[in-house]
Amino acid sequence: MPLLRIPTPLRPYAGGVGEIPVPAGTVAAALDEMVKQHPSLQTHLFDEQGSLRAFVNLFLNEEDVRYLQGVDTELGEHDQLIIIPSIAGGSIQ
Amino acid sequence: MILAIHPDLLAEIHAYGQDAYPEEGAGLLLGRAGDANRRVEAILPLANSREPGARASRYLITARDMLAAEQEAARRGLDILGVFHSHPDHPDRPSDYDRQWALPWFSYIITRVDGGRAVSSRSWRLADDRTQFHPEKLNLSA
Numbered sequence: 001m002p003l004l005r006i007p008t009p010l011r012p013y014a015g016g017v018g019e020i021p022v023p024a025g026t027v028a029a030a031l032d033e034m035v036k037q038h039p040s041l042q043t044h045l046f047d048e049q050g051s052l053r054a055f056v057n058l059f060l061n062e063e064d065v066r067y068l069q070g071v072d073t074e075l076g077e078h079d080q081l082i083i084i085p086s087i088a089g090g091s092i093q
Numbered sequence: 094m095i096l097a098i099h100p101d102l103l104a105e106i107h108a109y110g111q112d113a114y115p116e117e118g119a120g121l122l123l124g125r126a127g128d129a130n131r132r133v134e135a136i137l138p139l140a141n142s143r144e145p146g147a148r149a150s151r152y153l154i155t156a157r158d159m160l161a162a163e164q165e166a167a168r169r170g171l172d173i174l175g176v177f178h179s180h181p182d183h184p185d186r187p188s189d190y191d192r193q194w195a196l197p198w199f200s201y202i203i204t205r206v207d208g209g210r211a212v213s214s215r216s217w218r219l220a221d222d223r224t225q226f227h228p229e230k231l232n233l234s235a
Contacts, residue, residue: 007163008126008172009198043223044197055194057156064156084159087176088143089191089201090117090151091183 002075004030005082013040022081027058028071030081045083057084094229096175096200096216097132098122103202103233107211109138110179110204116148117141119178121162122200126172131200134171137162151190152178175200175216182207185215187226195219200229 001021006014014020020037024030031052035042047053058065059082065073075081109118120138124131139162142153154162154176166173176199185205187195195201197219204214217226 007196008174009196011126012198043221055196059156059160062160082160084156084163085196086156086159087119087121087154087196088152088194089119089176089178089188090147091180091188092150093189 001077002030002079002081004034005080006034007083007085009085010041010044010083013044014038022075025075026071027060027065027073027075027081030075031071055085055088057086058082059084094218094227095130095232096202096229097130097232097234098202099133099235100233102133102136103214103231105136105138106177106202106214107204109136109177110181110206110211111209113141113179113181114206114209115181117150117152117179117181119152119154119176121154121166121173122175122177122202123166123169123171124174126174131174133174135169136177137165149181150183173199175202177202177204177214179204179206179211185213187217192219192223192226195223195226197221197223201226202231 004020022030022033122133123135142155143151185203201217216229216231
C-alpha cells in the first residue's frame with residue numbers, strides 16, 4: 001500500500017504519526033483518504049474553496065507531482081508520497 | 094508557549110537579517126520536536142528564492158530547499174521547529190500575508206531590521222483555526 005509522509009508541523013493533526021498507509025490509486029485519492037482518516041488536516045491543506053493551499057507540494061519518490069500528472073498521478077503499491085511545504089511570507093499585507 | 098534560544102543563535106539570526114537588508118532574509122529553526130520544552134538547537138539560513146524585485150517585502154524557501162533541509166536536520170538528529178525571517182523597516186509582527194502562508198505548530202521568529210540594524214525579534218505561532226498568530230515568549234537562555 002502506498003505511504004503518505006506528513007511533515008513535522010502537521011503531525012499533531014494526524015495523530016502524531018509521520019507516515020500513513022493510504023489505500024489509494026492516485027494522488028487525489030490518497031489526499032482524500034488522509035483527510036478521511038484525519039479530518040483536522042483539512043483546514044491546513046485545503047483552502048475554503050477546497051483547493052490545495054499554495055504552500056502544499058507533493059513529491060512522489062522525490063519528483064514533484066506537478067511535473068507528472070498532478071493529483072491524477074497514479075500510485076503504485078510501494079510508492080511514497082511526501083507532503084513538503086514551501087515556506088513563504090513577507091512584511092507587507 | 095515558550096521558545097528557548099541561546100543568545101548567540103539569536104545574534105546569528107539578527108546578523109543574517111542585517112546582511113540580507115534591504116531584502117528579507119530567512120531560514121529554519123532546528124531542535125527536537127519531542128521535547129516538552131521547545132528549544133532552538135541550531136539555525137539553518139537559506140536562500141530567499143523570491144524574484145529580486147520582490148525580496149524587500151517577501152521571502153520564499155522552496156520545496157526543494159525544504160526537502161534538503163529536512164534531510165540535513167535528520168542528519169544532525171534534529172527536527173525543523175520553525176522559521177525565522179526579517180522584516181526590513183517593518184514591525185516584528187506577522188503580516189496577513191505571513192498568516193496565509195503559515196503552518197501550524199511551527200514557531201515563527203520575526204526580526205525587525207531598521208536601516209540595516211536588527212532592533213528586535215518576537216516569536217509567534219499560528220492559531221489552529223488559522224485566523225491569527227499568537228505571541229510566543231522568546232526565552233533567551235544559555
